[in-house]
Amino acid sequence: MIEEKYGISMGLGAVVDAEDFRPWLHDARINGEVGDFYWSRYRRLLNLKGLPKSVIDATDEVTDRVLDRLGDPRNNSRWNRRGMVVGHVQSGKTQNYTGLICKAADAGYRLIVVIAGIHNNLRNQTQVRIDEGFIGRDTGRLAHANKAQRQKIIGVGQFDQREFPVSLTNTLRDFNKATATTNTSQIGQYNVPVVLVLKKNSSTLKNLLEWLKEHSVHQGTQMVSQPMLLIDDEADNASINTAYARDEVTRINSQIRELLSLFHRSCYVGYTATPFANIFIDPDTDDEALKQDLFPRHFIIGLDAPSNYFGAQKVFLDARDRHVRLIDDNEDILPMKHKIDHPVDVLPGSLVRAVRAFIVARAIRNARGQQAAHASMLVNASRFTDVQGRMRSRISDVVSRIRDAVAVDAGKGRAALRNPEIAALHMIWEQEYAVADGADWPEVQARLHEVLVAARVVEVNASKRSQALDYDHGGEHGVTVIAVGGFSLSRGLTLEGLTVSYFLRNSMMYDTLMQMGRWFGYRPGYEDLCRVWIPADGVGWYAHIHEAMDDLQAQLKRMELAKATPEQFGLAVRSHPESLIVTARNKMGTGREFPVKVGLAGKLVETTRIRTDREQLDRNRKAGQALAAAVKASGLAANQPSRGTLYRSVNVDLVRDFLRVFRADAADPLTDPRLMSDYIDARADNELKEWDVLFASAQKAEAIEDGLTGVVMKAFGRAVGEDDLRQGVLAISGTSRRVGSPGDERVGLTAEQIDAATKAFREECDRQGKEAPKTLPPRIFCEVPGRRPLIILRFVAPDVADNALRGKLPGLVLAWSICFPPSEVQGGTVEYVVNTIRIREMFGEEEIEEEALGDTE
Numbered sequence: 059m060i061e062e063k064y065g066i067s068m069g070l071g072a073v074v075d076a077e078d079f080r081p082w083l084h085d086a087r088i089n090g091e092v093g094d095f096y097w098s099r100y101r102r103l104l105n106l107k108g109l110p111k112s113v114i115d116a117t118d119e120v121t122d123r124v125l126d127r128l129g130d131p132r133n134n135s136r137w138n139r140r141g142m143v144v145g146h147v148q149s150g151k152t153q154n155y156t157g158l159i160c161k162a163a164d165a166g167y168r169l170i171v172v173i174a175g176i177h178n179n180l181r182n183q184t185q186v187r188i189d190e191g192f193i194g195r196d197t198g199r200l201a202h203a204n205k206a207q208r209q210k211i212i213g214v215g216q217f218d219q220r221e222f223p224v225s226l227t228n229t230l231r232d233f234n235k236a237t238a239t240t241n242t243s244q245i246g247q248y249n250v251p252v253v254l255v256l257k258k259n260s261s262t263l264k265n266l267l268e269w270l271k272e273h274s275v276h277q278g279t280q281m282v283s284q285p286m287l288l289i290d291d292e293a294d295n296a297s298i299n300t301a302y303a304r305d306e307v308t309r310i311n312s313q314i315r316e317l318l319s320l321f322h323r324s325c326y327v328g329y330t331a332t333p334f335a336n337i338f339i340d341p342d343t344d345d346e347a348l349k350q351d352l353f354p355r356h357f358i359i360g361l362d363a364p365s366n367y368f369g370a371q372k373v374f375l376d377a378r379d380r381h382v383r384l385i386d387d388n389e390d391i392l393p394m395k396h397k398i399d400h401p402v403d404v405l406p407g408s409l410v411r412a413v414r415a416f417i418v419a420r421a422i423r424n425a426r427g428q429q430a431a432h433a434s435m436l437v438n439a440s441r442f443t444d445v446q447g448r449m450r451s452r453i454s455d456v457v458s459r460i461r462d463a464v465a466v467d468a469g470k471g472r473a474a475l476r477n478p479e480i481a482a483l484h485m486i487w488e489q490e491y492a493v494a495d496g497a498d499w500p501e502v503q504a505r506l507h508e509v510l511v512a513a514r515v516v517e518v519n520a521s522k523r524s525q526a527l528d529y530d531h532g533g534e535h536g537v538t539v540i541a542v543g544g545f546s547l548s549r550g551l552t553l554e555g556l557t558v559s560y561f562l563r564n565s566m567m568y569d570t571l572m573q574m575g576r577w578f579g580y581r582p583g584y585e586d587l588c589r590v591w592i593p594a595d596g597v598g599w600y601a602h603i604h605e606a607m608d609d610l611q612a613q614l615k616r617m618e619l620a621k622a623t624p625e626q627f628g629l630a631v632r633s634h635p636e637s638l639i640v641t642a643r644n645k646m647g648t649g650r651e652f653p654v655k656v657g658l659a660g661k662l663v664e665t666t667r668i669r670t671d672r673e674q675l676d677r678n679r680k681a682g683q684a685l686a687a688a689v690k691a692s693g694l695a696a697n698q699p700s701r702g703t704l705y706r707s708v709n710v711d712l713v714r715d716f717l718r719v720f721r722a723d724a725a726d727p728l729t730d731p732r733l734m735s736d737y738i739d740a741r742a743d744n745e746l747k748e749w750d751v752l753f754a755s756a757q758k759a760e761a762i763e764d765g766l767t768g769v770v771m772k773a774f775g776r777a778v779g780e781d782d783l784r785q786g787v788l789a790i791s792g793t794s795r796r797v798g799s800p801g802d803e804r805v806g807l808t809a810e811q812i813d814a815a816t817k818a819f820r821e822e823c824d825r826q827g828k829e830a831p832k833t834l835p836p837r838i839f840c841e842v843p844g845r846r847p848l849i850i851l852r853f854v855a856p857d858v859a860d861n862a863l864r865g866k867l868p869g870l871v872l873a874w875s876i877c878f879p880p881s882e883v884q885g886g887t888v889e890y891v892v893n894t895i896r897i898r899e900m901f902g903e904e905e906i907e908e909e910a911l912g913d914t915e
Contacts, residue, residue, distance in 0.1 A: 070119055071360040072611070072618040074627045075127070079357070083126040086165070091132060095221070096160035097121075099214035100191050104153070113364050117150075120361060121157040127357040128325040131166035131285035138318060139325040142293065142354035142624075144333045144614070145361040146369055146578065146607075151329045152184065152552075154361060155289050156191040158327070163192070163223065163251040168284040169321075170253045171266075173314070174291050177545075178232070179518065179526060181257040183552065184291065185229045188255055189213065197228035223251045232257050235269045258292075263313035270320055286321040290314065293328025293352075314352065326352060333358075333610070358624050360614045365828045368581045370604035373590060374597055375833040383408070383591045386859060388562055392439060392449075394593070394781075400440075402448035405456065409437070409560055412591045413456055413540065414486045416558040417513070419587040420538055421505035423557070426496045428583060429508070432529050432536040432554035439562035441544045443521040450523075450542040454515040457540070461510040468506050480506075494586055509538060518543035529554045557584060560591045595779060598795025605835055612837070615822075656728075658737050659886030660841040664797040664875040666790040667723035667782070670868050674721050679766075681719035682851050682872045686766035688712045689751055701805055702754040703769050706846070710742045713749050713849055720874065723787050736888040737878075745881055746847050750806035754798075754852035764853050764870055773853035773870050774799070780860050788856050788871060798850060798875040803839040806848050815842050840877045848877040 086092045097118075104114050129137045145151040159170055174184035189197050194215025211219065226238040233256050256262050273281050318324045363369060373381050388394070388406045416435040423433060437453065440446055463479035474480045483506070484499060491497045516525040518541045529537050541553060544563075556579065581588055592600075617627050668675075689705050689712060690696075697704040714735070722729040738746050753769045755761075761772035776797070782789035790797055804812050819838045823830040839845075853870045880886070 070116055070123070071362045072615040073123060073127075073360075074358045074614060074617050074622055074624055076356045076623055079127065081126050082130040083122060083165070086130070086132065092166075093164040095218065096163045096192065096214075096223075097157065099194070099217045100157055100160045102217050103191060103214050110364070116362075116364075117154060117157050120359070121154060121161050124154075124158050124327065124357075124359060125161045125165060127359075128162065128167075128287065128327070129285065129323055131162075131168075131323070133323070136322050138323070139356045140352060140354050141326070141357040141359070142328045142330070142333060143359045143361060144611070145329065145331050146363045146367065149331070149361065149363040149367055149369070149579065151291070151331070151361070152187050153191075155291070155327070155329055156187060159188070159192050159253070159287070159289065162287045166285060167287045167325075168251050169281070169286040170251055170289070171286065171317070172253070172255045172289045172291065173258050173263075174255060176258045177520070178257060179524075181232060181255060182229055182526070185225075185227060185255040188253060189225070189229065192253065193223050193225055194219070195222055197225045198230050221250050223253050226252060226254045227256065232259075232262050233266050233269075235265050238269055258310060260309045260313060263310065263317065267313060267316060267320070270317075282321050283323075284321070285323045285325075286318075287325045287327070288314070288318060290326065290328040290352075293330045293333075311352070328352065328354065332607075353628070354624050356624065358614065358627055360611050362828060364580075366580060366582070367578075367828075368585055368588065369578050370600055371608075371831045371833075373578070374601040374604060376831055378597070380586070381588055381590055382597055383412075383589055384597070385560075385562060385591050385593045388439075388593075389780075392445075392562065394562065396440065396442075396445065398442045398444055400442070400445050402445060402452055405449070405452050408591055409439075409453070410456055411486060412437075412558055412560045412589070413453060414460070414483050415490055415589055416540065417457075417460065417506065417509055418483055418487050418491055418502060419557050419584070419589075420509045420513075421502045422491055422494060422497045422587060423584050424505045424508065425501045426583060428536075430534060430536050431583075433538050434527075434553040434556045435540040436553055436556060436559045436561070437540065437542040438544060439560065441563070443517075443519045443544065446517055446519055446542050446544055447521065447523055450515055450517045453540060453542060457510070457513055457515055461513070464506045464510050468503055471500075474503060490589065491587065508535070512538045513540065514538070515540045515542065517541075519545075527553065552579070555584075557581075557587055558589050558591075561596065562593065563596075594777065595791045595795070598790075598792060602795055605837070608835055609837055655887040655889055656733060656737075657881075657887040658728075658878045659881035660837055660878065662798075662803055662836045662840055662875065662877050663728050664790075665720075665722040665726070665729050665873045666795065666797055667726040667729075668788045668871055668873060669721070669723050670783070670786050670788055670866065672868060675868055675871060678720050678872045681716050683767045684719075685712055685716040685751070685851070686753065686769050688715070690768060699752075699805060700757065701799075701802065702752050702771065702850075702852075704753075704805060705751045706806065707748040708751045710738065710747050710749060713751070713847075714738060714742070716849075720872075723789075725787075733888065740888065741881060741883050745879060745883060748846055750846045750848045752802075752805050752848065752850045754802070754850050762853075762855055762870065766851070766872075771851075771853055773855040776854045776856055778856045778858055778867075780858055780863055783858055783863055783866050788854075788868075790854075797852070797854065797873045800833065802850055802875060803836045803848065803877045805850070806846055807839060807842060811842050811845065812839070815839055836877070841880050843880060845879045847879055850875040850877075 083092065101114060101118065104117070105111075124141070124143060127139065127141055129139050143151070143154065145154065155172075159172070162170065172184060172188060174181040185197065189195065190213030192214065194211060194213055196210040196212050215222065227233050231237070233254055254266070256266065270281065314326075318326055385406065385408045387408050391404060391406050392400070392402065413435070416433075420433045423429070423431065437449065439449060460479050460483070463477050467474045467477040467480055475484055480503070484503075487497070487499055487502055491502075492499075512535055514537075516527070516539060517523050518525070518527060524543075527539065527541060536555065614627065668678075689708055692709070692712075694705045694708065697706065717731060717734050717738070721731070724730070727733065741747075753766060753771050754774070755770065756772040756774045758772070761774070763770065763772050765771050776790050777792035779787075779789040779791040782791075807815075815838045816834065819834060820830045851872060851874050854873050855870055856867050858864060858867065
């Protein structure tokens, strides 16, 4: 426990400031103009909850950084501030902004608005957190007339009860004009702060705007002259204006802007783990009535996750074999794409195994003394609430069968294994948890009854069948729940003690996928028990997205060192190659071409999608043969590293000739020959003048041997997607989603360069207070200063699980990977034009519809 509490560290993240940033907080504290009442209560609560001192100290420092960038509430002239805080999914953003609220109240902010998610359950959950961490009383009890219940003290209220903030919302209901009006007498002269926790809903925001306008008239300008802080949780969802091209403003976006404009002094702070959409807000967009849009023009702050964060690096890279289980048996029962009336008569075997794993894992946690803690399982396998309802019924049937079997036979010792249900649990224990601490089978079997008596299966969605995830009344034994849902489980909502996840959703949009990853977070004392069931393609996407997000955080730190502004950081993010995917949602309504600045500097690009057109595949092979012949004819010496045959300092013209002929799939923008040509041409006389060319060869003895004009190359086996193959595309899938192999990007570097890049990365991790991942990101080797660009050609032997589709496979296919070095030319970017038709080619109609409309709940 000591190691768990004190061996955890947390870095402070990076800050990108506007040029006009002027700190005020330090002087105000020295002058005694900023109190410590609310923050000191909250700090004591965090300590009581067992957070490590280093994490509490880092939260203290980071919230100071944010507060210092808000407007000084002692300044009575008009001002507004716009900022953004970028965290990680389920990494403690609510804890951070609760701390910020406490400090803002201590500094003199008197109206605090928190806009939570777009669903009631997330708003309610956020209200509970604010009640506990800031208000100190249960607002649900306050809403009742019974005086005996009114003073239920919770959270921070246990430490100091000299004053309590006034809440105009409560855990039972969202903002209501009539209720708020009855509480205005409590507001008085704003001696205590007023807080509202709202659902991100246009009707709610409309009511609040009307109420504020009415009370500004009745009470002069007292209310709107108070300094106001608006926290926008999940700021990339619903808050973004997606109607720029039509010269329109979407409703929620306009209401948030109007709310800010009502106040003489206001601050907007957006919190998100997926900031791409916010960065794409045009910083120059203005409206005569609504003033500035929500672009974070004054500051962007990155939050580092503590070293014990259970994130994508651990789940999908470092400990994939421990935590990830592949779903490969759903297509005949519950295909990825299905309709609203799809029957669910039986469950995929993988889902039944996941349910059993959850029951066994809960029993192990109880044996470890964690019975008072909560335990949850997430099932997110359909966007349709009707299908979710059918799944809940089937899962409930499975749990009931197991419960009955345990009630009858679990007390019979070894003889219990004659019962097929208990035997199936024992098999799961052997496969998943036999080596876990405190997990001998007799102890697990003895705990099964108490687990199953408490276990509930609930729906969490927008249907009338939906049940609240209530973790407040676990009592001596914590809540044990299997939550079945869709979009409601996909953003912001915290599932306490999430241990097992079954995830059968598909999306190419980064923010959607990352937000669906509810399994990220903190798992003290049971991280080794956590399992994620997911299709192989999903594993690859999450690993890929993690690298993109990691790159984004690294870019934020580099821009802090360069003293860049938020506008400059916005341009940098827009030029990130991955922006071609995440931009699509925000530009969908344009109906016209729009330019995107794309930067390939320090990036690894691969042909992960290649069409099965045999004529083009033959042209690709001939282009490879021509490159190999030209390289050999140039008289360069061949090197024989373990990865194949390497030629150094190859003239750029030979590489350009190859890329002009080679075609992958038009739906992959990064391998577009126009983009490649423009980027290379701009640097052909200097940075990209000489290349390293590797003809890669697999090391497996059974690999198929082929070659290109005198160069022997053994093919690499790669899984491809079934749906894509039916459409005539070889799309690399599997758990890596890589054409190449880990470490390819080191080819061409000296041992000293590799050691220096590795050391620099590990030192950077140390400075941030986090452990360096076992799998090092490719970018750190692509970014080595002075390295030559590297192109790798390899033969891929595609494979597919469905035997019926193997006839569509074209045999060996030539593919390439390019590692681009850093660039100083024109900021390292080129302009690339995308239109709506191209976006639809990239993502498909169904993807666009789901992203535009959200879940069907």
